Amino acid sequence: MTALGIDNLNVWFGTDRDRVDAVKAARFDVAIGESFGLVGESGSGKSTILRAITGLAPTWSGGITVEGKALQGAKRDREFYKTVQMVFQDPYASLHPRHTVDQVLSETLHLHGMADIDARVERLLHDVGLGKRFRFRYPHQLSGGQRQRVAIARALAGEPDILLLDEPTSALDVSVQAEILNLLTDLREEHKLTYLMVSHDLPVIGHMCDRLAVMKDGEIVEIMQSDDLRNNTAKHAYSQSLLAASVVG
């Protein structure tokens, strides 16, 4: 069974002369336990696909299935959020500045209808490599990497099967990026997660994902294995140029 199925997906914003077709006829499947990457330039529609899945981009057509269940419109039920969670790009913007780490995680656990919240908060913090001393801190008392860890903990709170990662490390320093990517690698193994990861950084996608789709102007131009990326056997001219631009000279 596939974890995520995207079939002939179209997403657009605006009307008439300001209408932008952000995603055009996208089609790919992510198997359970797989790590799938979406790469492309800004504006190529890669984040928009994630937003359409989570219901943040209401104007879409086509088919999205999550673990075999088809989604409709922009409404998502509770069951969906227990299956799919998202980690956003900017850890500075995605945490409430006046809520402590404890409040952020407890509230999320409460919304997921979890019992035994106190112990779970501690477990979540432990899972993402933050000690107990971080529990009652506010976001401004954390570094960027620590904030992203809290955001990941929040995503894990409902014990999801699928994580949507929208540029999870592009706001971080390379040294911190290495730590977060290592954490994501470990979590995927421990929790048997499926990743759909968006990044503009080809080496990061190559490091994290088994397969990837290259997007350009809202269309998927090529789906390939990460090994193809490494061996430089991309077929489409655009993927080749993207690759050429990101290989260390």
Place this chain on the structure above:
Amino acid sequence: MSLLEVENLWVRFPTRQGVFDAVRGVSFTLDRERLGIVGESGSGKSMTGRAILRLIRKPGIVEADYIKLEGQNLLELTEPQMREVRGQRISMVMQDPKFSLNPVMTVGDQIMEAYLLHNNTSKAQARAKSIAMLEAVSIRDPERVMRAYPHEVSGGMGQRIMIAMMLIPDPQILIADEPTSALDVSVQRQVLDIMDGLVKERGMGLIFISHDLNLVSEFCDRVLIMYAGRIVEVCDADKLHQAQHPYTRGLLNSLPRLDQPRKHLEVLKRDDTWADAASVRGGQ
């Protein structure tokens, strides 16, 4: 004489817990070249760039023996004189276009405003020039972008708009603070090529502040590596990969590489002595 000479620059912020030194005794010179400053967030690289333009707000304190632009000490200028320097002679592209663009003005109006401020021409010409500048930073549909508000353009596009605005007055020095971090690799090249052309053709000096070591090693002539407010190493950009300092090595090794797949990336192990060592001089 160098275009810009900075001697013993300190940036301090008094806090309730005592004075915090963001930049601690940094000295370097800039000629008509591309000088890279790399380091992690919090290493003081952005503060160094802002201090040159005296953009550190109170209660922040900027101290230096001198900051000379073609022999003229910027620290002795009055605020109105300083305003003549900013934009016209030293221009700066900031990190985040979301905070640099005016959210309630269309992009077109903002670029035209920048152009009309520095040139005495008609609105029609300013408009034509603005569209030309947007095309120069490879924005596909400049007519639509001119009508758009900042929240309607992507981050990468916003940054290109900022660069277009900064280049209009033709400055002698461009301080670019992470100008391409929000951009894609392919667009990055185009933007870098634009800046490269300016350095070469017009003899502009460029201070390129970035956390991206590979980018800096490819694009710049010389690199200063900063850690905890000090310069820990200075090297020629093409020799960055042979850098000696353990901090620089750690940063280089923590990058994922397509040609060397591995399960876990190396994590930087910090050493307190790095912060204590004296600052290295960048240039003569």
